[in-house]
Amino acid sequence: MTQDILFDASRLLSRTDRSAPTGVDRVCLAYAEWLVEHPDYRMVPVRSRHDQLAAVDPRWFRDCMVDLRSRWTGSPSDRALNADERRLFAALEAEQPTTSVIGDAPDPHQPKAKNKTRVWKQYFRSRRVAAPPPAQLYFNVGHTSLNTPEILTSLGAQGIDRVVMLHDLIPITHPEFCRPGDGAKHRRRVLTALHHASRIVVNSRYTAHELMAFAERERLAAPPIDVAHLGLEPIFLKGEPSAKRRPYFVHVGTIEARKNLAFLLTIWRRLQEKMGDQAPRLVLIGRYGWENEAVLDHLQRSPNLQGLVHQVENLPDTALADLMSGAQAVLAPSSVEGFDLPAVEACALGVPLIASDIPAHRELVPQATLIDPLDGLGWLAALEAATRRRPDAPPYCAPTWKSHFQSIEDHLLPPLAAVPAPG
Template structure:
């Protein structure tokens, strides 16, 4: 099977030293397609409403280098910050200052001259027609906000499989950038109208997609639920040995993660416990509408030396921090899958998570608390701080990429006697 794999999002992450959840998915698919002997992967990217091919040899090297960087096998610029964070956690006494990354300066304009690594993939063949293919695969949302590429593929008789990770910009636009709701609505509508089939990461996302299609009076193509896999690094093993108890949250610092409430609770915790207050580590990049979180981090005297923030950590450093935490915290108001919460369970780390549908579906053994129940969260964190660390956590069978890709292979017709038929063709 000749597969046009849309790598637009992955290429936009060329300089990142650590991935988001969606980035992990895009890289895993590239490696899966490259490793199948019955697939010819043709990387493509969106350009002005259409798809153009990316040099295959260059892209294979790009994928290997990106994997090495995200795994921590190559040195990145976050090493110094990582060392400062570990030193702060190792202090017997509360440090005088928190370890935090400076927030991005919105006034700064991006440099006009792109780094060479970014220029290389723009050397794709803009004018040349796409090579013959059986399937177009897009698991990164990018390109879907315009229908032109999907329509052209449909007219050419090429099957079209896309993944929808969540409908949060549509269902909860207050947590997203202005304009994101309209853009994501366009993506979902185009997928419903022009995709041969749709992949989703959870039953909750499938239910949200079905409800949206019904509201919009649209018929959905076949929808396949395939839980995302966990990287092999997220397994029991060595942990950070901190002098004081600490908790950790992993994810972009944005409004829907409920971190403003978490930091308010930490201030109350500090008022109660004083020098016994546990540390809190926020691991993630600054995202949208994080001003309240920044106010806490930068201005609250109660949180100084107690709450730390880091970004761009390698997987090696991240998993050691998660293993050593008294608990991983996932207080989100809304999620589609919440990969860090599932990763915490795979590590054997205690998890305190919001009582929302994805957590009930994917991490039922976690301690689930309503995201609005501030006192319940405070009590759970205080209890975990003052109690002895649990001797062990109930066995958890994490979702595997092999199971995920078995579902995907069946959905796209790999291994079947005939290739995947595009919806509506031959009718």
């Protein structure tokens, strides 16, 4: 007998116009695809609206999933590189540094434009809001629909188990790295999950530790907490660079304060002063986030970094894996992480990783070169040595979505035998 499972698709539906995913976006799509393909469970997509869940047409949502997968992880023919991306690849192959390839920085004084043509908004405006059907379980893996408790309490009143994934507690534990107000907003989400979720899934033991510490400070009894490391897209499980390039390093992730990129760019200026024409290049792959003024000052105004440091965003996975595979090392100097998917992807690709010595990295990538995120001389020495000779990447057993979902299925999904017969 097929069992219905509600899947909160709110986050994925808000990403239908994006050409590249965040780490949380990848998790949402992986869960949706797993539930769609499962032989014993039927995914019922729902979305949040005015603190209520509304059903989404499953056929239409499946088309959205196919489109997202094609754009985010498709073959090179699915999206050709744009002009800036071609300039970047050419700059990395050039013998001498050329002009830096830098994306347009956001203007903090310019109000954010609202795209009224987004498909999902048109679709939702055009259809009557329908309540979701009865189900045994509700999955929320995107931090959405948790700002108020109404949705989870309503599901609980219907006897539906509520499984929520929390990716980190960084806005609560490190609010100085986040946008003003994000700490209070995320605190409400975590409290909602602690009070009203049947179970909570986290991506690392470190996130579990932070969650339990938060619950203890709030004097709350947490529901069962399950740790399940995230899986990787197949394209990151193997890779070879498509071209020979001058020595360069790669950082992957949103350009925001906790990524410690202002520190990294200060190191890069010193590398240029020490190594001159032999200085390596650096590619920052990710969109601009918040609290990034210091990074922008380096990128736009430092003469030492012109032609050495580049920034691009929204790369398709094929180009991203190619750039990572050819790097001297992938860099992850973050001050704090809950999981750090790019660091795990680098190790899975067999690329050397130089990362900050923080709990998440010690748990997930202990074989990497780990350096204190404030140790400037240590980072300088490691980068100079890796420029002159690419380090060997130690063997690494990468986490997979298969093992992740096997753990979820074993511990969280109700057995089919427990489902009452029709009528």
